[in-house]
Amino acid sequence: MRGEELEVLAENEEWTYFVLVDENARVRFLETLQRYGSAQSQVEFAGTKSLYDTITTIDAIEPYGPDDRLDPQLLDVTEYPVEVVIRVWPSATRQEARRRLQTVRQIIAAAQGSELLSEEDDPEASIIVSSLSQRGLDLLSRTSVVERLTEPLHMTISAQQVAEYSGPDEPSSPAGALIGVLDDGLVKANALLDGVVEDGGSFPASKTSWQPPSAHGVSVASLAAFFDFEDVVRGLRPLLNPHPVIVARVVEPDPTRPNSVRAPSGTIFEQSVEAAIRSVVARGARVVNMSINEEHGPQAGELPSPLTFTLDRLVSELDIVLVVSAGNIAASDIYGDHILGMHVSVDYPQYLSNARAGIAHPGGAANAITVGSIAHYQDASTPNYQGIAAPDHPSPFTRTGVGRPSPRPPKPDLAHWGGNWAWNSHLRTVHIGDPAITSIVASRDGSPELEPGHDGTSLASPRVAHLAAEVRTEYPTATANLVRALLALSADVSASAPADARRFVGWGRPSREAAIESGGNRAVMVADSELPCDTTEIHRIPIPSEYATGRSRRRIRIAVAFDPPVRRERREYTAGTMSLALVRAVDEAQALDIFRRQPTPQQRRADSTLDHHSLPQDRRRLKLTPSTGDLGRSTLIRAEWRGVLLDPDDGEEYYLAISHQKAGWTGLGDYTSQRYGLAVELVDEGRPSLQVHQLVDAQLRQMATARQRARIGGPS
Secondary structure (H helix, E strand, O other): OHHHOOEEEEEOOOOOEEEEOOHHHHHHHHHHHHHHHHOOOOOOOOOOHHHHHHHHOOOOOOOOOHHHHEOHHHHHOOOOOEEEEEEEOOOOOHHHHHHHHHHHHHHHHHOOOOEEEEEEOOOOOOEEEEEEOHHHHHHHOOOOOEEEEEOOOEEEOOOOOOOOEOOOOOOOOOOOOOEEEEEOOOOOOOHHHOOOEEEEEEOOOOOOOOOOOOOHHHHHHHHHHHOOOHHHHOOOOOOOOOOOEEEEEOOEEOOOOOOEEEOOOOOOHHHHHHHHHHHHHHOOOOEEEEOOOOOOOOOOOOOOOHHHHHHHHHHHHHOOEEEEEOOEOOHHHEEOOEEOOEEOOOOOOHHHHOHHHEOOOOOOOOOOEEEEEEOOOOEOOOOOOEEOOOOOOEOOOEOEOOOOOOOOOOOOOEEEEOOOOEEEOOOOEEEOOOOOOOEEEEOOOOOOOEEEEEOOHHHOHHHHHHHHHHHHHHOOOOOHHHHHHHHHHHOEOOOOOOOOHHHHHOOOEOOHHHHHOOEOOEEEEEEEEEEEOOOEEEEEEEOOHHHHOOOOOEEEEEEEEEOOOEOOOOOOOEOEEEEEEEEOOOOHHHHHHHHHOOOOHHHHHHOOOOOOOOOOOOOOEOOOEOOHHHHOOOOEEEEEEEEOOOOHHHOOEEEEEEEEEEOOOOOOOOOOEEEEEEEEEEEEOOOOOOOHHHHHHHHHHHHOOOOOEEEEOOOO
16 A cells, blocks of 8 residues: 555554545555456566455545544534544654644634644654634534544443442551552541551642542542452451552533543543652552543444553553553443343343443553452342342443453453442343442542442452452462463353353452462462563473372463554554463473474565464363463463373473564564463462372472473574
């Protein structure tokens, strides 16, 4: 296409190319299409074979117009001026980004009643925030350098306060890893949070006038600190030792929309978020929670948002565990007892597969942990009402991984308790806010200290952030990737959950004990590692003969997390993928030879004639589920083998191959290696008394003097 002087702006996961053409290029391309149409074959076509093949693959050519650029919410605007976030197409250079921004500035200046408020010239995430007249909005919806026109970020929050509970008399002092929370402002009126939650400032720092804070920031911060109050008030567990929390304010209540928060007017939200993250990290936080999502899911074919890109870049740069919420189904999609056009109870959970229930920005961030919501309890306190979702099943409001084609990382990654809705089958009414099945949080004004009645993925993600901080506390030198891998390793889906629960809850609900402990009939091995791009690294996995002998229900589970670079304008958003294979009944030399004979992806791209030797497809290769192909481009992958029979004659070591492959488009000169975290679990479910941990530990000690990893395919 570039040979035809067509400027490729971006491509999405549906193989749609967004192309900018001037008049001369448009005429030339039309002539090329006419020549193609009259040619009977490539031989008769007056052009290159690559151009002919490219045109052959085109299904349709459509103009990218106002309906594509305008966010649906802007179609209903009746009062002007209106504040609009103007996304400019990603650019190859900052100079090109500034040229495109200048085009937008000129239109704003020419449209009477419009005003430029702020701008960002990042080539990947160029943005202008402007107050636009109707004329300005119309002109920009027809401007070629404009990718999208959206409202500033805003999010509806729960305003339920149904019943009152008393908190503990003397909460413990905070200890352990510091958690950063990006949210609304902190109200220091609740004694439960004294000395636990700290004010980390407001962003942008230049903003001097803020709306009084909503309860959202306090709710999220309290769960990040204490993890859970529902079991505490039921007397099922004592209040946990809190983690210290620092809250950076990046949103405020929207005075025009009750029960909602928004990005501060006239500011670049991505700049505020980046400054806030850098601030809490500078103060010691290596786990950060952000329970803020756009109100609606992305449009079909939409590129990852600039905020999503910003978060992914920061995770890799700062080596932080970033936990984000999946988002809630929009209030505008809920009508009485129907949600997304389906019955809230009768059609549960089918409506969670609706295309409009997809993960909301920035929940698609590849390098972050995206958290969906599951129910904690089902028995409602309101007479004749029952929770719609069973315990540990998807909450009726959670956004899910529907409509995410394979080039995008599958989401959500994990799920945790975020609340439930109740249904009365006799009255045929929904009750949102029943105190027995919703989340309990710290109250904003501290009287009482705790209050129930809150629902949302916003309240699920801080629980996972708390667990990440627990892992950080137990293993202070672990990288963010290893923390993510341990959380994924520890997660499980309810045995009674729907068959396609992976789309709803990811790997499931993580467990503190399983994430940080290894003992008894369960052994966990971990590694922080780094390998050159387009290579394979082999890890020796001890399989004690006692573990492999006899019939018993066994599991071998593997989790890998990595943090590749990302590019908004590319169909393959992440610059690299990783895969794994587990082989047995071979010795180390044979294992090395199996993978050494494989041409690396880099070699195959350079020479298409190289033979690709398939990996063993017989019993030597354990069948792991899900398969690598089903994992898509996830940066948090997990696979496992389950069975009742292993053969001790297969040897006391299996060989785990971790392979990396660059995306075909990658031309990043500084992307030469990929770091990753690895966690491997052996568990004998059928023999609880078998001391798998001790057996593995003893074998690892014997292996300590031997080389435990061999790298192939990379530079010598």
